[in-house]
Amino acid sequence: LLVNSTSHIQFTNSTARELLKGRDLEGRTIIEAFLDENLAVALLKCIRTGKPVQKKVVLRPQSSPLGRSDKESSSAWMIEAAPHFTDDSELLTCVIIRNVTAEYEAEQIRQDFVANASHELRTPMAIIQGYLENLLDDDLLEEPVMSRRFLSVMQKHSNRISRIVEDMLAISKLESGADQTLKKAPFLLKDCVDDVVDRLSSLVTQNNVDLKVSIDPVDLTVVGDGFYLAQVLFNLVENALKENQAPGLKIDVTGKAEGQSIVITVSDNGRGIPSDALPYIFKRFYRVEKHHNNSEVKGTGLGLSIVKRAIEAHDGTITATSTPGVSTTFTITLPVVE
Ligand code: ATP
Ligand code: MG
Numbered sequence: 001l002l003v004n005s006t007s008h009i010q011f012t013n014s015t016a017r018e019l020l021k022g023r024d025l026e027g028r029t030i031i032e033a034f035l036d037e038n039l040a041v042a043l044l045k046c047i048r049t050g051k052p053v054q055k056k057v058v059l060r061p062q063s064s065p066l067g068r069s070d071k072e073s074s075s076a077w078m079i080e081a082a083p084h085f086t087d088d089s090e091l092l093t094c095v096i097i098r099n100v101t102a103e104y105e106a107e108q109i110r111q112d113f114v115a116n117a118s119h120e121l122r123t124p125m126a127i128i129q130g131y132l133e134n135l136l137d138d139d140l141l142e143e144p145v146m147s148r149r150f151l152s153v154m155q156k157h158s159n160r161i162s163r164i165v166e167d168m169l170a171i172s173k174l175e176s177g178a179d180q181t182l183k184k185a186p187f188l189l190k191d192c193v194d195d196v197v198d199r200l201s202s203l204v205t206q207n208n209v210d211l212k213v214s215i216d217p218v219d220l221t222v223v224g225d226g227f228y229l230a231q232v233l234f235n236l237v238e239n240a241l242k243e244n245q246a247p248g249l250k251i252d253v254t255g256k257a258e259g260q261s262i263v264i265t266v267s268d269n270g271r272g273i274p275s276d277a278l279p280y281i282f283k284r285f286y287r288v289e290k291h292h293n294n295s296e297v298k299g300t301g302l303g304l305s306i307v308k309r310a311i312e313a314h315d316g317t318i319t320a321t322s323t324p325g326v327s328t329t330f331t332i333t334l335p336v337v338e
Helices: 014-019 037-049 101-137 144-175 189-199 201-206 226-242 303-313
Strands: 009-011 053-059 075-085 091-099 185-188 210-216 221-224 250-258 261-268 317-323 327-335
Touching: 014 091, 037 053, 037 075, 037 091, 075 101, 101 144, 144 303, 185 189, 189 201, 189 210, 189 221, 189 226, 189 250, 201 226, 221 226, 226 250, 226 261, 226 303, 226 327, 303 317
Parallel strands: 210 250
Antiparallel strands: 053 075, 075 091, 185 221, 250 261, 261 327, 317 327
16 A cells, blocks of 8 residues: 555555455545554554564454454454555555465464464373472382382373374474375275284283274275384374273274275273364364373374375375264375376
């Protein structure tokens, strides 16, 4: 936009007109054009002082540069204004408005991640420190039974810290150029599933779970990173086992070719995921039940976000549906790679 010294808009380019919803802006004042005063104030300051300004403005949902919009999330705008002399040396203010919502959202995600990660690490850290203090202060080291018990609690929580750190590293690896991280090669889906089931077999027998695997055709071949895809299946089957301790659990793992895709499902008949929680389960650190006491160390809530990133790194998709108590199904679709 070009704005004159009485803050009337003199010129708009086509992008500006589109952004400001095609309203006839030329001849209007800044205040009239930008219904949100946060935006107008920065511009008026530049006009008044003749000095360039740069300001980032975050508008709440339903605000847009021109007032209400239907957007459901906040939007971010970078406003830059600087004096500009026309050919006949009239002093105008040149205003550039950039939509920086994508950068803003990325930054927001990063901040949430750091906040969540520190929060998750702080709990086991505090527990370890507490036990250490007790051991050192109260001459507990003289009592082998007690100190052993303390040490084993500390070990459990330090294992948890390692898990969180490893998971975070896996996520950041997958996010920074997934293509280089993945070592893609053809492998039999059946072998991968069998390996996962094998690793979880003690839980399966212990809880008397009816676990069925059906891969059709049996020699269905996937081209991808076998390590990550095994991690994916491991987490899905582990979730189904871990979330459902009640007897009568059935878990089905299926794989089949469908046109140009390979479709893999993991379903269980357990307690399921309430529909209001379903949109969040792939988010980092999200767990439906957040509270866990110290004796019972639950998951980190990073599993499904690693799953999602690993699948996306294979150009695939993953979705979840759940009817609590009836059926909860995770469906992975991978493109067939020639
Ligand atoms: P981690 O996998 O890092 O050890 P986690 O299993 O708690 O921890 P995710 O795998 O990301 O984390 O799962 C997120 C949450 O989704 C779980 O805490 C659980 O509440 C819910 N969930 C996932 N799968 C199922 C399932 N099959 N049945 C019921 N709830 C599930
Ligand atoms: Mg999990």
